[in-house]
Amino acid sequence: MRIDYLSSPLSHLLRSRTSRHFIRSATRTATWNRIPRDTSTMTTVNKTAHPFDKTRFDALLNRRFFYAPAFEIYGGVAGLYDYGPPGSSLQANIIAEWRRHFIVEEAMLELDTTIMTPSPVFEASGHVARFADWMVKDTLNGEVLRADHLVKNVLEARLAGDKEARGAVPVPVATDKKKKKQVKTTAVKLEDAVIAEYESILAQLDNYSGPELGQLMRTHSITNPGSGNPVGEPQQFNLMFASSIGPTGQHPGYLRPETAQGHFLNFSRLLEFNNGRVPFASAQIGRSFRNEISPRAGLLRVREFTMAEIEHFVDPLEKTHTRFSEVAHVELVLLDKYTQASGQTTTRRMTVGEAVKQGVIANETLGYFVARIFAFLVRIGIDEKRLRFRQHMANEMAHYAADCWDAEIQNSVGGWTECVGCADRSAYDLSVHSAKTGQPLVVRQALKEPIVEEKAVAEWDKKSLGKTFKGDAAAVSAAVENMDEAALMRLKGELAQGPAKVQAADGCEFTVEPSMLTIERKTLKTSIREFTPNVIEPSFGLGRILYCLLEHSFWSREQDVERGVLSLPAVVAPTKVLIVPLSARAEFDPLVQEVSSRLRKAGVHARVDDSNTSIGKRYARNDELGTPFGITLDFASVQNRTMTLRERDTTDQRIGSFDDVISTVTDLVFGTIDWSEACQRLPAYDGVQAVE
């Protein structure tokens, strides 16, 4: 599956305004709601006191080393990022939760397959021929631009210029220094018909082919905005990184652009591992690579990224799901293909049960996974108000796919951005690999009652089949093998007239001579049913999810805009508890050791900060790191064995014995109680020692 940047139906301008407005008016309240505001001893928090500030947000991520451009001291490389300690932990925790939510919960079969892949695999899958973006070259300076992004950026800039000319507040220019190529807006008013045309183009951008994009550039006089030079005709650029395997240079290979092929190639082994039964799912978390043309959207568009993919293999005649009733009530925000094709972006809320019943979502299994994806994203901290599911339009979807829904998460960089894809890929993948290798990738089921029927049967003259088609013989015979009764009888008719054409799974056509193939109706008794399973594929771009999660979690304290906080849920927070001794004095050491060791035994990841700075500053640093709880050890701890417990969002402090605080914070971290329940266990702390 190709996780791709969403070309949203709204202009970039409209989106970024909507986005800012959205952040101002409707912030993350999902986790916050769990803390009732009427508890008299608790502090109230206004997370929306300051509008979202991308510059401050980026500065925080950079300062705390969540991630940074890779090879920065060598000047960096676009689209490659390194995750620092909090970023790696956050990613590891998201992955651990993904494993629990999907793999463990549904007993999926986990795989770990190789990245380096020999060329024939991607020839069969279609990636060598088609895994490409359209690019154009500046005809004078040779700069390479992605064709759809060029159209989008220029038309959006014109729409923005129009708004400005009509007196709207100018959109602030992003201060990210990396965005040198940002298209400048000029305040030029457009005619209403032109605006409507631009908006309609933008709404369907994913639907255009390369030649169509070239036509649009000519019609609307689109040039390279950086140089003002004209651009050439769109050409395809394959996005796979190429290499070669072994010392002789004779074996071309590619870095996988998705983990999926590793699942398909191991299908027979997986089926055997599952005792020959379907449905079952395989799952894999791993690195993939795409040589993007000119990535400039931070973690949203990168050349190397970690994916998590599930391939759920299912009987094509039985796409119901045994656990569908558990999710049927889940309400989702959906943007269907018909709405988009009509140039609209109106979403509607409906339950998964209703969506499948009405045929909006193709089948129960697909609906089940869409609902599970929703639950996962909300659980790790994505704001459900900024999450929607968008259906692929007809031309956007691969010809073999039955239906496809993207989980789109709204953010300030990419607007509504695809972060998870969930597709019904039919039998395509297993069929093409089976045709190419001649290996049957099928399920065989014993029938309760044998079926006796008259059926068209194709018989090849094996010798001339091999002689004529050589390496393609398996593909040609598989194509005939897969024909239904009607197609076979049609082919029989054609062959009676002379040579006939047969199309293989990869789309190539072959000419079959009448002498090579006999088709006859015969009476057959079948006691085994053999079929190629269909595949439902949920595919997660973890870096995109991580970035959106960070954005949804960020806010600044009402009293001081400089004091940023990341309200990450405990389940994914890099560190769960910060242990803060009043000072680095030796008398606190045994207490620090004791608390650390007890938390470690309880399975709670804690860190000690005994650096030489005030407690307030140490907490402020850890608010930026998203650490949900803090424990302060002071002289009272030495004398009375009490300590205080601080909650990150409210900065509320509670006090209790070592035992009480440790058991309370353990329950908080594992989610068995929330902060209001913790407040019922531990009295408020009113000491001055740790006041910030």
Add this chain to the structure above:
Amino acid sequence: MRIDYLSSPLSHLLRSRTSRHFIRSATRTATWNRIPRDTSTMTTVNKTAHPFDKTRFDALLNRRFFYAPAFEIYGGVAGLYDYGPPGSSLQANIIAEWRRHFIVEEAMLELDTTIMTPSPVFEASGHVARFADWMVKDTLNGEVLRADHLVKNVLEARLAGDKEARGAVPVPVATDKKKKKQVKTTAVKLEDAVIAEYESILAQLDNYSGPELGQLMRTHSITNPGSGNPVGEPQQFNLMFASSIGPTGQHPGYLRPETAQGHFLNFSRLLEFNNGRVPFASAQIGRSFRNEISPRAGLLRVREFTMAEIEHFVDPLEKTHTRFSEVAHVELVLLDKYTQASGQTTTRRMTVGEAVKQGVIANETLGYFVARIFAFLVRIGIDEKRLRFRQHMANEMAHYAADCWDAEIQNSVGGWTECVGCADRSAYDLSVHSAKTGQPLVVRQALKEPIVEEKAVAEWDKKSLGKTFKGDAAAVSAAVENMDEAALMRLKGELAQGPAKVQAADGCEFTVEPSMLTIERKTLKTSIREFTPNVIEPSFGLGRILYCLLEHSFWSREQDVERGVLSLPAVVAPTKVLIVPLSARAEFDPLVQEVSSRLRKAGVHARVDDSNTSIGKRYARNDELGTPFGITLDFASVQNRTMTLRERDTTDQRIGSFDDVISTVTDLVFGTIDWSEACQRLPAYDGVQAVE
């Protein structure tokens, strides 16, 4: 660091005999010893009843899909493997334990950096020039062979032929079909002097350069054993996979052959994250790639593999370790460099404390990590009798390295095989990247007392420095910057005579004109100490460890050699508990659900096997998967709410209430009790229902 195949000082023959003998006489007893054999109700187990059988072992791993050749249905690619469900779980559990043992225990800073790396990074690190193996080409058929492996295989075959001629039992030929290239032995007796010479060559194989290997081939008439043809002169083949980044093809890149560079490039950010203090360690787990010439040793030599690397940054003047006393008593088997250089392989047992005291291991920090590596390997199930630490010999080690020890694990394929390297790399890595980029990669420490001293100071004519050396200016000035007092005064003397040569960190020489550089002694007051930290680097090849662990865990039941068992410790076993209902009948469903859900809540990974086969067969399948415990649900479970608990190695069965069995198995899995303690909690089960 270059994890490399060990060319052991013993011949392959001797090794493989030693190995077989070893397995026969001394099997894994570490975990087994925890189960006292005198408990009257307990079964005794003889794990050494059958000698290790590689064919059966491989068949088990293949049948249960621990791993398999990648792209198998496409004919496979040498050196690329996919891990199936049990292999992935085993690997994930080894990684989780590694995280706990190293990262969490020592609060290391975890990183996740990119694999695709621009060429300048590996030019600076020396990989572009030197990360290569020597290969030779068959002069007639063009086949490519690795030079050192060729020498080794031919000499070992000759030694084996000699043994055979002298009447020793012939070494059984491995039945692995993949090993087509195995060198055939011919029973030819050798002279004693020749035997001694061959053994001496083999003992020092890692010490030879390419030209020396060429000389050895000529001297000893070594030809391609496959074809009998002569081979050409050894040539270097760079082992990095090359690619190019971006659409223009102008930016060459390589897939990293180790994760280490990602740590070094982020050093300044890591130091800042650690509040400017050393020592600290970064850690990373990730995929690396090496385009091996002709890999044919299963998981021991692969083209793509998962590594876990630690870079511990330390003050070069202070290589003590605060926690050294915790490990000083640990006894290790050591093979030092002097012993090897004298052509011997005699190991000696000593404590880490003693080894550091005697200077066998260079310093405390290195010794600390060697001991921690030992503890980790034994904890996950490596047989400590088949584990030793081998020191690198002078020529084998990079010129900048101060000391290097490999953890070698004995196995049937590679003999004693390097699985972990632990090196003191001095300041090399940070220095070369600093020189190449001009970025200071240093620690700055405030001195308690400022130091006033007279010191030689170099001052450049900046203009002519830049003009003359251009891109190399930073490297040249860094080279002078790094000179000590004596070297600077020597350079001053040379410049007084005319142009002088200066050598940069990468070994290149530059000529400096007297007009460009002034060196004078000046009185300086220093209040900041600035230094480049040294790096201690433990580097783990996880696939090799995993393979050795599987081999060390494998045995067959005394009564039936066909019944293989993998005695994996619970901490790494893919599945901890198998839940086996007597049949798939509906009446067991609620019980299966209840037990599954209670174990899941307790954090114990369990799987249900309700397949349509006998309980005995289901247990046998899970013995092969290494599942340590089994719970049987039968009619007594429905009637009395009791169930039985089975231990994998003894096949011992115990009975108890749901509550008792669940709490006991949870304690067993988390290692808080062992089986003998479990036996005291639960009475023996003597029913016939589940007897196998």
